[in-house]
Amino acid sequence: MKKLFLLICCSFLNYAHATQDCRATSLYWASDFNKFIQQDEFIVYYTDRPNSKNYIQNQTDLNNNHIPDYVENILIQAIAARDAYTLARLRPPLESPRYKNKTGSIAIFVKDIPGNGVAFEEPSRFTNVAAGKMPCSLIIYISNKFPVFPGNYFAVVSHELFHLYQYSYAQFKNSWYLESLAKWAEQSLRLSPKIISNENWLYPITEFEWENQVFSKSYNNLFRYLFLKNKNDMLVFPESFTQRRYIDGSLVFKDKYWPGGKAIVRLLDDLQKQSNHISKLNHWDKYNWEEKNQRLVDWNAIIKSSILNNIKADDLQDHYP
Missing domain, CATH: 3.40.30 (Glutaredoxin)
Structure with a gap:
């Protein structure tokens, strides 16, 4: 450090x-x-x-x-x-x-x-x-x-x-995406969680579940489940990270793995393209949408599509290693 x-x-x-x-x-x-x-x-x-x-x-x-x-x-x-x-x-x-x-x-x-x-x-x-x-x-x-x-x-x-x-x-501020992905980003410093049985509904996801278990809940477990199920996406922290400590001596990085740490960049890159495209179509300043436009439910389908395209179903495994 x-x-x-x-x-x-x-x-x-x-x-x-x-x-x-x-x-x-x-x-x-x-x-x-x-x-x-x-x-x-x-x-x-x-x-x-x-x-x-x-x-x-x-x-x-x-x-x-x-x-x-x-x-x-x-x-x-x-x-x-x-x-x-x-x-x-x-x-x-x-x-x-x-x-x-x-x-x-x-x-x-x-x-x-x-x-x-x-x-x-x-x-x-x-x-x-x-x-x-x-x-x-x-x-x-x-x-x-x-x-x-x-x-x-x-x-x-x-x-x-x-x-x-x-x-x-991106300009999207739909709370189900904003908060649930930030919640997952916290896992870079937490102990890597394991899948629990009541999360099985999350994949594959029905339209009903998207509406009632994802879009309607700011702190849903969508990203937690998808990233944990992706056996091939495991970011490994170097020793220089895992040795860092807070003032009281406790570890800063609680684990040396960050599941999903590779998929996040693909998703955000794609959302940036989508956001810029919408700005162009609507003649909006691409960095300063009105707050009400940032939170439109219209973007749910676009963000959902980006998630499914960038966190491939074929990559998902049945068990977290």
Whole structure:
């Protein structure tokens, strides 16, 4: 793992500002964020002000460097997930045609939010961040309320980061596709699961099951099942990955295998082509569909077809090795 260079407190960030099409706003809560750590393209913002509702509840600091382990582990996980996705030959969001000339960083705010995490697709910067001038960034929020991090939520950063990959490839935001594939991307850092008996309905899939078990459920197990059944698609992590650890010494990569890690790139490449084609037909900006158009049920059939074409039925095996 690369040496972790941490920039702390009120220093100014060194990233060049990409100003084209970057939304600059001043949000009342951003002034709470007076600390950050940074490595590569990732900047993790947090506050050390105990009276702020964005204050991290778990302030454990095992390495005594005056940075909560919670924050350092978020950065460690972001880098690990990025490296796993790169090994799978996925194009990093910041290198995509959509974002390449707009932003050079990914900002992760550890803050008070209703859920576990959320990722935003538009490059933005907050003009009133107390830690210093914030560069134009793709933005992720991660909850400050987990009892521990990573703990039981150890894959939330990889999940939200993968959404940025999805946004960089295609405009489709149908929740059954967006969330279920990001849920599967988490498996790059989790123990590889096994098929369970009640998933047998998922292949072959009837039209009724597509409507009632896939399209209607954001966190369905479609990709879990299809990728586990594909015996020939097993991405193997090198030792340099599997030896990585969080601050408490626990493993970052819980397994050396990532089932389905090769199929994801084929699927996203195809969805990008489909998205660009629809943009051309409708005379839409191919990187900025209206939100309502991103979520049209009309795209269900297109995404389904792409899945079936890129995760071949002939490749599927009866048993996971």
